[in-house]
Amino acid sequence: MTDLASVFELPLRVYYEDTDAGGVVYHANYLKFMERCRCEWLQDLGFDVARMQQQDGVMFVVRQAEIDFDEPARLFDQLVVTARALHVGKVKLVVEQKIYNHDKLLCKATIKLATLDCASFKLTAMPTALQGALAR
Amino acid sequence: MTDLASVFELPLRVYYEDTDAGGVVYHANYLKFMERCRCEWLQDLGFDVARMQQQDGVMFVVRQAEIDFDEPARLFDQLVVTARALHVGKVKLVVEQKIYNHDKLLCKATIKLATLDCASFKLTAMPTALQGALAR
Amino acid sequence: MTDLASVFELPLRVYYEDTDAGGVVYHANYLKFMERCRCEWLQDLGFDVARMQQQDGVMFVVRQAEIDFDEPARLFDQLVVTARALHVGKVKLVVEQKIYNHDKLLCKATIKLATLDCASFKLTAMPTALQGALAR
Amino acid sequence: MTDLASVFELPLRVYYEDTDAGGVVYHANYLKFMERCRCEWLQDLGFDVARMQQQDGVMFVVRQAEIDFDEPARLFDQLVVTARALHVGKVKLVVEQKIYNHDKLLCKATIKLATLDCASFKLTAMPTALQGALAR
Numbered sequence: 413m414t415d416l417a418s419v420f421e422l423p424l425r426v427y428y429e430d431t432d433a434g435g436v437v438y439h440a441n442y443l444k445f446m447e448r449c450r451c452e453w454l455q456d457l458g459f460d461v462a463r464m465q466q467q468d469g470v471m472f473v474v475r476q477a478e479i480d481f482d483e484p485a486r487l488f489d490q491l492v493v494t495a496r497a498l499h500v501g502k503v504k505l506v507v508e509q510k511i512y513n514h515d516k517l518l519c520k521a522t523i524k525l526a527t528l529d530c531a532s533f534k535l536t537a538m539p540t541a542l543q544g545a546l547a548r
Numbered sequence: 549m550t551d552l553a554s555v556f557e558l559p560l561r562v563y564y565e566d567t568d569a570g571g572v573v574y575h576a577n578y579l580k581f582m583e584r585c586r587c588e589w590l591q592d593l594g595f596d597v598a599r600m601q602q603q604d605g606v607m608f609v610v611r612q613a614e615i616d617f618d619e620p621a622r623l624f625d626q627l628v629v630t631a632r633a634l635h636v637g638k639v640k641l642v643v644e645q646k647i648y649n650h651d652k653l654l655c656k657a658t659i660k661l662a663t664l665d666c667a668s669f670k671l672t673a674m675p676t677a678l679q680g681a682l683a684r
Numbered sequence: 685m686t687d688l689a690s691v692f693e694l695p696l697r698v699y700y701e702d703t704d705a706g707g708v709v710y711h712a713n714y715l716k717f718m719e720r721c722r723c724e725w726l727q728d729l730g731f732d733v734a735r736m737q738q739q740d741g742v743m744f745v746v747r748q749a750e751i752d753f754d755e756p757a758r759l760f761d762q763l764v765v766t767a768r769a770l771h772v773g774k775v776k777l778v779v780e781q782k783i784y785n786h787d788k789l790l791c792k793a794t795i796k797l798a799t800l801d802c803a804s805f806k807l808t809a810m811p812t813a814l815q816g817a818l819a820r
Numbered sequence: 821m822t823d824l825a826s827v828f829e830l831p832l833r834v835y836y837e838d839t840d841a842g843g844v845v846y847h848a849n850y851l852k853f854m855e856r857c858r859c860e861w862l863q864d865l866g867f868d869v870a871r872m873q874q875q876d877g878v879m880f881v882v883r884q885a886e887i888d889f890d891e892p893a894r895l896f897d898q899l900v901v902t903a904r905a906l907h908v909g910k911v912k913l914v915v916e917q918k919i920y921n922h923d924k925l926l927c928k929a930t931i932k933l934a935t936l937d938c939a940s941f942k943l944t945a946m947p948t949a950l951q952g953a954l955a956r
Contacts, residue, residue: 431705439613443579465570465895477615480612488870584699596760745847749847752883753884802843
């Protein structure tokens with residue numbers, strides 16, 4: 413069985429745009445941080461999301477998300493977002509994602525994605541090479 | 549036992565800002581729509597989130613979210629977002645939220661919130677009257 | 685000469701997503717409020733931006749913006765955004781937009797837009813009927 | 821006379837969250853990119869915007885913005901945002917900002933800022949050392 417243990421990490425900074433009047437990062441924006449991480453992860457594996465969309469007509473969409481917001485992130489914090497494949501199928505990808513402020517875990521999520529045909533919005537298989545790369 | 553069945557509804561429109569290059573609403577923005585609905589729901593029950601924050605020093609934060617993204621919403625769609633209390637505690641509130649495009653269910657979520665003291669970010673009881681109003 | 689005096693008004697509410705850690709609405713979000721107003725204005729004149737994009741392959745893009753941020757808007761404020769055509773050309777539209785909190789003017793902008801062909805991103809004439817409606 | 825010529829540069833990537841259904845970056849988001857650049861610029865000069873807000877009770881707000889949107893940025897483009905002081909006063913800062921995709925200038929703006937007291941929202945002098953650093 414394939415071991416899906418390799419973890420990708422993206423550092424990012426919190427700006428004013430990410431925060432709200434509560435003084436901390438607005439909860440929905442953690443999902444944005446996670447998506448940035450997934451895009452850079454695919455890029456790191458050799459797959460550019462823009463090229464996938466334009467050339468292959470394929471894009472990932474989020475089908476389900478479960479997120480625990482444990483600790484707040486604040487203005488100008490330097491965070492690390494991680495991504496790790498939990499399951500890789502032909503059209504499905506399940507990713508575990510975490511957001512850290514140094515050693516402190518702020519947020520943890522399981523994100524279920526699917527690959528769609530950009531024009532029809534119907535399920536379509538992800539490129540085989542990507543499937544292999546994600547499962548490695 | 550209290551019946552927590554009453555459903556609050558907020559109509560809203562999808563604008564360019566809500567969409568992404570996939571041509572549909574960006575997934576994280578459904579959480580924004582749900583938060584708008586919760587704010588108007590509290591307002592409808594007589595509780596203004598800005599006044600709660602300034603006068604009582606209390607605010608709701610999202611602690612956990614489980615969301616199913618079933619169907620996409622598109623530019624200029626007229627949606628309806630709903631909120632219904634599943635559980636009302638002293639510091640905890642669990643809300644079921646749905647987003648519809650006419651009869652079609654696009655998105656469904658369970659949002660777990662807690663009331664925090666705005667200054668210390670520690671758990672604090674929500675106003676008793678609000679607790680009663682939510683549970684009605 | 686056409687009198688371009690008619691003013692369109694859109695009421696809207698400030699939510700957490702619109703604010704930042706400074707406690708007030710994040711400056712870039714006023715541009716979002718103005719765009720919502722322009723979309724509803726076009727709709728009020730009989731032109732749906734989504735249908736224009738899909739059926740006519742035409743969309744408005746902002747080419748230039750000059751904005752004065754005079755007073756802050758705060759969480760849960762009920763605002764009014766206005767739009768008024770200053771100039772209507774074949775491919776160009778200049779709009780004066782203001783944002784009010786009751787009588788207080790918070791923000792004022794001149795927004796220059798152009799109509800583009802959605803596929804080529806080249807300038808293309810706006811529908812003649814829209815040109816007439818805007819200039820009325 | 822002080823020469824305000826030094827230019828700060830921040831590279832950044834375009835993600836799905838930044839784009840809209842027109843297929844390109846949503847216009848208001850260029851203002852976010854510019855604000856990210858200003859924050860990193862201050863940081864580079866030794867001033868942390870979060871610490872300034874918490875310790876000195878001072879923050880920058882945008883008072884006026886003039887922006888030309890010349891060319892669109894697209895999903896996953898790697899951009900460079902620049903900032904250069906045009907004028908540095910006791911409470912005012914005027915910054916010229918540009919956004920490039922490699923050699924191509926996409927967007928150019930003049931941003932006028934002021935320093936406010938975080939509590940009173942009244943004008944207050946920026947730290948003298950910051951004034952000196954910006955003017956260098």
